[in-house]
Amino acid sequence: MKLQQLRYVWEVTRHNLNVSATAQSLFTSQPGISKQIRLLEDELGVEIFARSGKHLTRVTPAGRAIIDLAGQVLRTTDNIKQVAQEHSNERRGSLSIATTHTQARYALPPVIGEFTRKYPEVALHMQQGTPKQIAEMVSEGQADFAICTESLELFNDLVLLPCYRWNRCVLVPKGHPLAEAGKLTLEGLAEYPLVTYVFGFTGRSQLDDAFSAQNLTPNVVLTAADADVIKTYVRLGLGVGIVAHMAVDPEADEDLVALDASHLFESSTTKIGIRRGTFMRGFMFDFVQGFAAHLDRDLVEAALAAGPRHEQELFAQIDLPVR
Numbered sequence: 001m002k003l004q005q006l007r008y009v010w011e012v013t014r015h016n017l018n019v020s021a022t023a024q025s026l027f028t029s030q031p032g033i034s035k036q037i038r039l040l041e042d043e044l045g046v047e048i049f050a051r052s053g054k055h056l057t058r059v060t061p062a063g064r065a066i067i068d069l070a071g072q073v074l075r076t077t078d079n080i081k082q083v084a085q086e087h088s089n090e091r092r093g094s095l096s097i098a099t100t101h102t103q104a105r106y107a108l109p110p111v112i113g114e115f116t117r118k119y120p121e122v123a124l125h126m127q128q129g130t131p132k133q134i135a136e137m138v139s140e141g142q143a144d145f146a147i148c149t150e151s152l153e154l155f156n157d158l159v160l161l162p163c164y165r166w167n168r169c170v171l172v173p174k175g176h177p178l179a180e181a182g183k184l185t186l187e188g189l190a191e192y193p194l195v196t197y198v199f200g201f202t203g204r205s206q207l208d209d210a211f212s213a214q215n216l217t218p219n220v221v222l223t224a225a226d227a228d229v230i231k232t233y234v235r236l237g238l239g240v241g242i243v244a245h246m247a248v249d250p251e252a253d254e255d256l257v258a259l260d261a262s263h264l265f266e267s268s269t270t271k272i273g274i275r276r277g278t279f280m281r282g283f284m285f286d287f288v289q290g291f292a293a294h295l296d297r298d299l300v301e302a303a304l305a306a307g308p309r310h311e312q313e314l315f316a317q318i319d320l321p322v323r
Contacts, residue, residue: 001040001043001044002036003073003074003077004036005036005037005039005040006040006070006073006074007026007070007074008026008033008036008037008040009037009040009048009049009063009066009067009070010067010070010071010074011025011026012033012037012049012056013059013067014140017049017055017056017057017058017059019033019034019056034054037049044066046060046062046063046066047060047062047063048060048062048063048066048067049063071140071141074141075141075275075277075278076277078141078279079277079278079279082279082281083279085281090281090282090283091121091122091283092121092122093121093122093281093283094122094123094124095122095123095124095125095144095145095283095287096125096126096127096142096143096144096145097125097126097127097143097144097145097147098126098127098128098129098133098134098137098138098142098143098145098146098147099126099127099128099145099146099147099148100128100129100130100131100134100147100148100149100225101128101225101226101227101228102227102246102247103147103148103270104126104128105227105228105247106227106244106246106247107147107246107270107291107323108126108147108291111287111290111291112124112126114290115283115286115287115290118286119283119286122283125143127142127143130151130198130225131148131149131150131151132151132154134146134147134148134151134273135148135151135152135154135155135158135273136155138155138158138274138275139155139157139158139275141275144274144278144284145272145273145274145284145287145288146158146272146273146274147163147270147271147273147291148270148271148273149268149269149270149271150205152271152273155273157275157276158274158275158276159273159274159275159276159303159304159306160271160272160273160312161271161272161273161274161288161292161295161300161315162269162270162271162292162315162318162320163269163270163271163272163291163292163295164269164270164292164320164321164322164323165267165268165269165270165320165321165323166244166245166246166267166268166269166270166322167244167245167261167262167265167267167268167322168207168242168243168244168245168261168262168264168265169242169243169244169245169248169258169259169260169261169262170184170189170240170241170242170258170261171230171231171234171240171241171242171243171248171253171256171258171259172234172240172241172256172257172259173234173235173237173255173256173257174255174256174257176240176257178240178259179257179259183263184259184260184261184263184264185264186210186211186214186216186264187216189218189240189242189264190211190216190217190218190219192239192240193219193220193221193238193239193240194218194219194220194221194239194241194242195220195221195222195223195224195230195233195234195238195239195240195241195242196220196223196230196241196242196243197223197224197225197227197230197242197243198223198224198225199223206265206266206267206268207242209266210264210265210266219239221238221239222238222239227243227244227247228247230242230243231243231253231256234256235255235256241256242261245258245260245323246323267322269320272288272291272292272295274304276304278304280300280301280304285297285300288300292321293321294318294320294321299314302314303315
């Protein structure tokens with residue numbers, strides 16, 4: 001059994017059993033991958049993949065168990081490499097962050113700016129996606145950190161570090177009736193077409209829950225994953241925008257009126273998700289604390305060492321900052 005063979009079966013699974021796509025991503029040949037998978041199956045005496053002709057059609061039950069273990073082996077070898085790099089050059093390496101547009105556009109720039117000045121030899125990679133995709137990237141080892149608000153709780157192999165609380169505001173053009181109506185109410189918002197986040201993005205569930213609790217049905221006419229897109233359509237008069245308060249730029253959005261809506265919706269918590277068992281290099285701890293000052297190295301190490309979901313107890317007494 002070779003490490004390369006385990007990597008092949010793991011990568012083929014990640015590429016939806018498409019051997020050609022796997023070969024392209026690994027810069028090798030399709031016949032070479034197929035041959036190595038067959039050799040591994042012959043050695044183990046079981047089929048990892050079911051086939052129809054030359055095509056892989058599904059993962060067998062035995063294959064699923066083998067692939068899960070292969071993933072553990074590959075993650076362990078990556079950790080070994082990280083240990084070696086940390087001791088050979090603690091200021092050189094790479095860091096991959098998976099996050100949403102709102103975090104990438106509004107929360108992360110000052111953190112990343114400071115981090116790159118401190119660690120110029122660390123290659124920083126940022127990937128964007130839905131919260132579920134983001135969590136999957138970290139769970140499967142494609143990224144080091146997941147930074148978002150939704151969906152991280154669905155993955156039991158992630159340690160969740162709460163960073164800050166935030167709430168929403170309502171955006172309207174100047175002169176809009178809501179800007180002159182005094183304190184916002186859900187009943188008042190329900191009278192207007194709304195433009196807000198796609199379900200599953202940026203605390204959207206709290207918005208839906210608030211309307212549902214009052215037996216109101218919001219008239220959502222457009223959804224987007226990008227706060228800047230939402231603002232564009234508010235400017236076009238398509239509807240009233242509901243966005244994260246952090247997504248409002250007083251200078252760039254001076255043509256819009258931002259109305260506080262924190263009394264209407266439960267606050268949301270942005271978290272960093274880290275795959276359990278990850279070897280944390282020094283610059284990774286620094287990045288986490290740069291994003292959330294209360295997450296010092298001792299607290300993060302304690303959370304990583306705690307059993308699944310027990311890390312929540314460590315944060316019970318922490319008063320999270322509000323953004």
